[in-house]
Amino acid sequence: MSTSSAISVQGLTKDFRVGLRGIKLRAVDNLSLEIPRGQVFGLLGPNGCGKSTTLKIVLGLIPATSGSISILGSPSATSEARQRTGFLPEAPYFHKFLTGRELVQYCARLSGVPAEKVGEAVEGSLELAAMTEAANRPIGTYSKGMLQRIGLAQAIVHDPELVILDEPTAGVDPVGSAAIGRMINAMRAKGKTIVLCSHLLGQVEQVCDRVAIMDRGRLVLEGRVDEVLAQRDRHVITVADLTPQARQAAEAALAAHGATVTSITHPRRSLEDLFRELVTGSRDA
């Protein structure tokens, strides 16, 4: 268990008992994971593979069946460790009758922000989450994406060094999720550790330094994003004004050196890029 890890998980297993007969359901299966400090770590996997369960165990919200964890150097999520951690649960739900600002204030006070600094901290995090405008409305009137963003604001209001985000972009439009991506980058620039679960692989690829992929409670892959994704034996050359003659000449020249052209296609923009180009911003933002 190295002290440089923000989170370390060793041989973690979690069984849920479901139904009246108490049939065991293994949600996490002998999972070991090291999440280094100061990086953005993506936890991926299909629905029900145990991502949220793992995060909840790390935060001490549910007990593990076996295995051990360490968070920010302490062997369990102590009050002190939680004070340095921010958490956005998946599909967050907050007290509907509070306004966004009241909720963030409430969370700031619970997380140990001193009274004289609350105002500043609250405004700062509302602004980061692009929720200043809607901050005086009751949470019951928020759209799904706004709920997600106010959840983000409450998670970071006490300026934690570790931020755990369970599907921060679920239900958020591409512009909003690009904003969340920028927020994550800004936090990394300040030296924070960010752990996030997401199904938006495109975004994970852009924003994460490392990823782990889980399947049926087991870890199937872990590593640096660029290392995991690079196909080291393939190369891409982008060419403008490629005439058939030029193409033949190029292929011949490459063949002379023993290289084969396996495919020639047009580069495509991602739908996400196109969308972001055409749409200026969400109405809520």
Added chain:
Amino acid sequence: MNARLTRTSWIARITFLEAIRQRFFAFLLVLSAVMVVSSVSLRFMDFGHSELKFVADFAFGGMFLFGSVLALVMTAQLFFAEIENRTALTLLAKPLSRTEFLLGKFLGTWAVLGVFVFSLAFLQGVILWSRTQELIVLAAETGRVAPDFSVSGLASFAVLQWLRLGVVAAMVLMVSAVARTFLFTVIVGAMAIVAGQLQWLAQEALLKPSDASVVTKSLLWISSRVIPQPPAV
């Protein structure tokens, strides 16, 4: 220690705000208020002490009944709403111990019960007082003994009522913390209230000066003065 206090008081504050906005609270408050007010119209033909006592018995009985229902259902509801709506998930990821969470929930609920008891007691006081004034005039006319109305008696009754509802709320919260469902909690809580109530009556009826501690004795003495006896059946 200070941080603990801050966190507990914030949980209490939000719990209070949430409870006070519930329709269930407003409903029971209005129902009890109607009961208190209508108690005046149910008076006996016989004027004098027994009228005021009957009015008070009726209203206080209603207050305790509805107060218990409120303490039971609201406490359990507030607790399970946090679990089911997953707001607890956000809260417990904060540097907040479960004790602080439960204590804050309790204090918030208890404060709401205070609002319930004291606003009804105030209403009750106004009604009893104005009726007393009428009876004093009547008594002077007919030459009977004038009834008296003690504000401090009513106030201490209200405080005692509030303490009792606090005990109910604390008990329900403890059941909630170990139970899995709202329904189970409400059923167990209701049985406990009934059992406690029977025991209370039994103690009052069987009280012998010798076999009770000083505290119990004085408590029971106070309660026997302040709490109206149920009408003999």
